[in-house]
Amino acid sequence: MSNVLITCAGKRVSLVRSFKTELKLIFSDSKVYTTDSAPEKSAACRVSDGYFKVPPVTHNNYIDDLLQIAIENNIKLIIPTIDPELLVLSQNIDLFKKHHVEILISDYENIKTLINKRLTNDFFKKLEINYAKEFDKNNFTLPLYIKPIDGSRSIDNHIVKQESELTSYHFSNEKLLFFEYLEHQYFTEYTIDMYFDRNNKLKCLVPRERLEVRAGEVSKAITRRAWFLDNIATKFAHIPGLRGCISIQIFVNNETTVIYGIEINPRFSGGFPLSYLAGANFPKWIIQEYLLGKTKIPYYDNWEENLMMLRYDDEILIHNYVEKKTKFIGF
Structure with a gap:
């Protein structure tokens, strides 16, 4: 049995369902498990085939607990979903491989670069892609876009158009970087979902125009x-060390057509379900490569164009809910 584990599942219901669908078409008895620090309250955990409670990724026992879950539950592939776990998992690829468990993740050097907003700009520069200029905090030009060097989900991001809007917090917080602000009315924003095979070759890319965003994640x-x-x-045809799903955010100037790279996420993006439903079957290719040992994934460009996704909130109801205190919870 070749089971899959999606970590830090949270609200990623669509991602869990896509892997369940594709896995069972190939391995009818295999399961898609999930982890979370509060799995009983995670919608994605509730729709998975079973879930496990783990400590936060910053906890000393995180890797040991995750490896134990994998070994005891015949898990052969781990899919990380959030930035904070990427560094620690990329450092432990070989440890998991010793126990015949694959982690769908790029190598450590790429992860270290791409979760750092300043180093990501260096990455864009090497590829000859423009990027928003970073300012020194003592020498800047308004308007500004301020964001943490290692931020995600738009947390602690600030648009500053007047000097009076700047506070001591913006200057004293060493994690906050000052960038030139690209005014949205002059740009079209895209996220591009890319699939890199095990040989670091690009096999598919799907640009998604971002029409509306909520809490850093696309809603339309x-x-x-x-x-x-x-x-x-x-x-991006061949980038050594990149593997699996990589999402790139770009701004395109509506008049000059100049492309500005904004960020690169070396994981599944929150809006990936649209690319999947358009025909870019990343879960299937992942299963073929990492569980079936398929050595060649053909380039795919036949995804559906002009497919619009309109997201909405839905409910998962848990009847007679009672808080459980056990360390691991599976079913």
């Missing part, structure tokens, strides 16, 4: 076969 979007598709595909 549409797939676009944009003019820059071939250009981006050429630049």
